[in-house]
Amino acid sequence: MIARLIISTLGWMVFMGACLFGAAGTFDWPAGWTFLVEMGLLSIGSGAWLARHDPELLAERLSVFVQRGQSRWDQVFMICAAVAWVAWLVLMGLDAMRFHGSVAPSWLQGLGGALLALSILFVCFVFRENSYASPVVKIQSERGHKVIDTGPYAYVRHPMYSGAIVYLVGMALLLGSWWGLACVPLITAGLGYRAVREEGLLAERLAGYDAYMLRVRYRLVPYVW
Structure with missing residues (x-):
């Protein structure tokens, strides 16, 4: 499992x-290298913790983002999300380095790095509470799927x-892209859409979710939404 985690993370x-x-x-982009190193270490570290705490959940998290049993609308959503993610990465590379459209102070980039670490720590807290935190929307009846309210x-x-929003903000700040940061509300709107659709499925198929x-x-x- 650890070998699979390392190979997946490196890929x-x-x-x-x-x-x-x-x-x-250019490869002369310190913020880009900092992001990759930080995320690699955080991903492997949190994955190693999850391998000890909940190996079944780690196996689920390492699975592909289009699966059997996944809602059809979520399959389409995940494909669109993958395309949007690539476009966002390319946009930040163009903005921060190729065209130098954004200039972020070093302290703000440092704050971005701290937010990345905070978001991963928070996600680990989520994993500790919810063993059914699959990357796709589906009912895991084979694992005794139930409502988590702790x-x-x-x-x-x-x-x-919620943790993903902090991650997105931190990533854009660390890479020093104002255009990347401006896209975060749009990505958040996509997450909100998925949350609403996910709730409809859970309320229909998961006992006690309503x-x-x-x-x-x-x-x-x-107190917001």
Whole structure:
């Protein structure tokens, strides 16, 4: 499992590096290297923790983003999300380095790096509470899927997406791209759409989820939405 984690992480870092540095047109991009190294270490570290804490969940997280049993609409969403992710990486490489359209102070880039680490730590907290945190929308009846209402799930219904927003902001800041940061609300809107569709499926197929929605009012941000 650890070998699979390392190979998957390295492959993902190579892919993101190709998008970022290919768009940048240069390898002389300290912020780009910092991002890749930080994310590689955080991914392997959090994955190693998950391998000890919940190996079944790690196996689920390492699976492909289009699966059997996944809702059809979510398959389409994930394909569109993958295309949008590549476009976002390319945009930040073009903006921050090739065209030098953005200039971010070093302290703000440092804040971005801190937000990345904070988001991964928060996601680990989510994983500790929810062993069914699959990357795709589906009911995991073979694993005894049930409603989780403890930890961050006592405050928002989709804490994974909440952590993702922090991750997106941190990534754009670390890479020093204002255009990348400007895209975060659009990506967040996509997450919000998925959250609403996911809730419809869970309320229909997962016992007790409709009652959980009445208890926990907010989806992503407490007292906001």
